[in-house]
Amino acid sequence: MAQSVKVLCPTRAHFFWSLDHDTVQTGRNVFQTGCPGRCAIVRLSFHLDFDGPGLVLENQVAKGDFEHGDYFDLDEIVDAISQGVMEGLREASPDNEPIQALKVAVADITVHPVDTQPYHFVEAAKRAVHLAVDEVGLVYMRPS
DSSP, X not given: OOSEEEEEEEOOSSOEEEESSOEEEEEEEEEXXXXXXXXXXXXXXXXXXXXXXXXXXXXXXXXXXXXXXXXXXXXXXXXXXXXXXXXXXXXXXXXXXOOOSEEEXXXXXXEOTTTOOTTHHHHHHHHHHHXXXXXXXXXEEOOO
């Protein structure tokens, strides 16, 4: 169930790149050999959505289910994930415009009470995007 939905960018009126099919990927930004370390893990579900408003980020993690809500602001982490998704989709696109026609769902977030900072999720989300593109590939689409 969606806790929040945000349109990151509208569908372009001309040709655009999209993923070839749906996938789920886990992005990890973990380095814990000493303090301070990094620990940000996010599982993103990428769904094609050609009838949607463009590139959409949907948070499915409920605040009540977020294990470390007393240490971290879930909204701040989701904002960092959305930044990482946008950067990753722009980097992975051959024309440097964000990959389109997607609903990206934040399915799970893992934090560490000492070694996690919200900005670590930018890199974790970018890694999940690159894994998704590497696994399923891109297709060049024309809006209807």
